[in-house]
Amino acid sequence: xxxxxxxxxxxxxxxxxxxxxxxxxxxxxxxxxxxxxxxxxxxxxxxxxxxxxxxxxxxxxxxxxxxxxxxxxxxxxxxxxxxxxxxxxxxxxxxxxxxxxxxxxxxxxxxxxxxxxxxxxxxxxxxxxxxxxxxxxxxxxxxxxxxxxxxxxxxxxxxxxxxxxxxxxxxxxxxxxxxxxxxxxxxxxx
Amino acid sequence: xxxxxxxxxxxxxxxxxxxxxxxxxxxxxxxxxxxxxxxxxxxxxxxxxxxxxxxxxxxxxxxxxxxxxxxxxxxxxxxxxxxxxxxxxxxxxxxxxxxxxxxxxxxxxxxxxxxxxxxxxxxxxxxxxxxxxxxxxxxxxxxxxxxxxxxxxxxxxxxxxxxxxxxxxxxxxxxxxxxxxxxxxxxxxx
Numbered sequence: 001x002x003x004x005x006x007x008x009x010x011x012x013x014x015x016x017x018x019x020x021x022x023x024x025x026x027x028x029x030x031x032x033x034x035x036x037x038x039x040x041x042x043x044x045x046x047x048x049x050x051x052x053x054x055x056x057x058x059x060x061x062x063x064x065x066x067x068x069x070x071x072x073x074x075x076x077x078x079x080x081x082x083x084x085x086x087x088x089x090x091x092x093x094x095x096x097x098x099x100x101x102x103x104x105x106x107x108x109x110x111x112x113x114x115x116x117x118x119x120x121x122x123x124x125x126x127x128x129x130x131x132x133x134x135x136x137x138x139x140x141x142x143x144x145x146x147x148x149x150x151x152x153x154x155x156x157x158x159x160x161x162x163x164x165x166x167x168x169x170x171x172x173x174x175x176x177x178x179x180x181x182x183x184x185x186x187x188x189x190x
Numbered sequence: 191x192x193x194x195x196x197x198x199x200x201x202x203x204x205x206x207x208x209x210x211x212x213x214x215x216x217x218x219x220x221x222x223x224x225x226x227x228x229x230x231x232x233x234x235x236x237x238x239x240x241x242x243x244x245x246x247x248x249x250x251x252x253x254x255x256x257x258x259x260x261x262x263x264x265x266x267x268x269x270x271x272x273x274x275x276x277x278x279x280x281x282x283x284x285x286x287x288x289x290x291x292x293x294x295x296x297x298x299x300x301x302x303x304x305x306x307x308x309x310x311x312x313x314x315x316x317x318x319x320x321x322x323x324x325x326x327x328x329x330x331x332x333x334x335x336x337x338x339x340x341x342x343x344x345x346x347x348x349x350x351x352x353x354x355x356x357x358x359x360x361x362x363x364x365x366x367x368x369x370x371x372x373x374x375x376x377x378x379x380x
Contacts, residue, residue, distance in 0.1 A: 021276040028277070029267045029303045030252075032260035058249035059268060062220075063256045070222035077219045078249060082272070084290045086211040087218070100274045113219045 001041050001175040005188055007034060008154065008176055014184045018128075018156070019100065026125055026153065027060045038175060039067025042123065042151040045173045046072070049148040051121045053077060053114065055140060057096075057107060057132050064153055065123040072121075077114070079107040079136060092142045094135035099128065107132075109139050116144035127152040127174060130161025137170075149173060156181075157189050191231050191365040195378055197224060198344065198366055204374045208318075208346070209290065216315055216343065217250045228365060229257025232313065232341040235363045236262070239338040241311045243267060243304065245330060247286075247297060247322050254343055255313040262311075267304070269297040269326060282332045284325035289318065297325050299333075306334035317342040317364060320351025327360075339363060346371075347379050 011024040025031040042064070054076045056065035062078050069076040080087065081096075082105075089110035097104045114120070120140050124132055133150055140147050147170065155162060155174035158181075162172055177189040201214040215221040232254070244266045246255035252268050259266040270277065271286075272295075279300035287294045304310070310330050314322055323340055330337050337360065345352060345364035348371075352362055367379040 015276060015278065019276060021278070023276055023279075023300060024303075025265075027274070028270065028300060029265050030256055030259070031265055032256045033263070035256060036260055059252060059270070062249060062252045063266075066220055066222045066225060066253045066256065069220070070226055073223070075215075075219050075221060076253075080218065080249070082291060084217070086205060086209060086213055086290055088205065088211070089213075100276055101272060110213060110218060113214075 001038070003034065003037060004153070004176045007031070008186055012186060014181045014186060017181050018159070020154070020156070020178065020181055020186065022154065030063050032063075035063045035067045038064045038153060039071045041175060042068040042121075042173070043071030046121050046149055046151065049121065050119045051148055053118045053145075054121050054123055055079065055109070055136055056123045057081070057136060060125040061123055064125065068121070068123055068151065077109055079109050079139065081105045081107055083108060092139045094138040096135035097131050099131075107135050107139070111143065114140065114143035114145050118143070118145035119148045120145050121148055121151060123151045125153045127155045127161045127172070128159040130165050133161065133165060154178065191228070193224065193227060194343070194366045197221070198376055202376060204371045204376060207371050208349070210344070210346070210368065210371055210376065212344065220253050222253075225253045225257045228254045228343060229261045231365060232258040232311075232363065233261030236311050236339055236341065239311065240309045241338055243308045243335075244311050244313055245269065245299070245326055246313045247271070247326060250315040251313055254315065258311070258313055258341065267299055269299050269329065271295045271297050273298060282329045284328040286325035287321050289321075297329070299329050301333065304330065304333035304335050308333070308335035309338050310335050311338055311341060313341045315343045317345045317351045317362070318349040320355050323351065323355060344368065
């Protein structure tokens, strides 16, 4: 997705060989028009997959997921990392380690929002080692639902997440694939 | 906003005289079409306020805030409750107590995303005692920016938040105002 790559080139900040900061338009400040275009692109790619629900992870996945849900006309569920008094239902959970926060957390979805007939598209902001995606997939499998694919805004293709997930047969669509962050430069995979 | 009230009546669950659960369409599962309509309604009410930025709080504020930002054509910043390796900038912070999570947390916005010329609309999912809103307002004031108003999806009008905030001269627009949750019933303020 060329517009997204341009945005990464102009506003992304390479913090290290593994960390790209996109707080200017995705992870802290959000560009709503870009999110709309991202939602339209995910919808285009997964239009024929029979998606009935979108699942994402709070907080940075919510904006692209909701825009995709709007385009596809389906509800969005965001898995919670931090539980609330109002989460009184049976919970489906998974344990996920966050590299950028350096904490292990339990992510949860209320069981009543997913059913065995659901065809679920998972959307997330980043794919690196795949830990968050694997946690979400585990929850969807626990619900007996079908995963139709994974939509990623920015993939760090030099980390192992995509390869490990593709080995399970999962369809992955990433809108920007980064080959390297070496020497402070973003190199995209062509 | 009649559509929102209908959704609260049909899918909201009264957990106690103070807690309304709207996990079916706002706080866990999200109805993207309703969020779009909420965004359009906030945009209509604040169209003439000269808004340059929207500020909200992760995670449940993000969907209505991004839809409002899309309508008004302005960026959205979500204050973070949980800090990340990529938040390396100078941070503006405030301390906020969450009643539904029963924890005190520090919320933060990177200083470089707000400037003294910004005219900020604050959007949040709930207004109860006003603690989250006051934290966000404190951060915006620290940045030297102007707060033009507060847009709330669901106001619990029987709690003190609105009154306390209005005493400071703040303009508040709430799309659904709840007078009472007594006897397991949602009573709206007319």
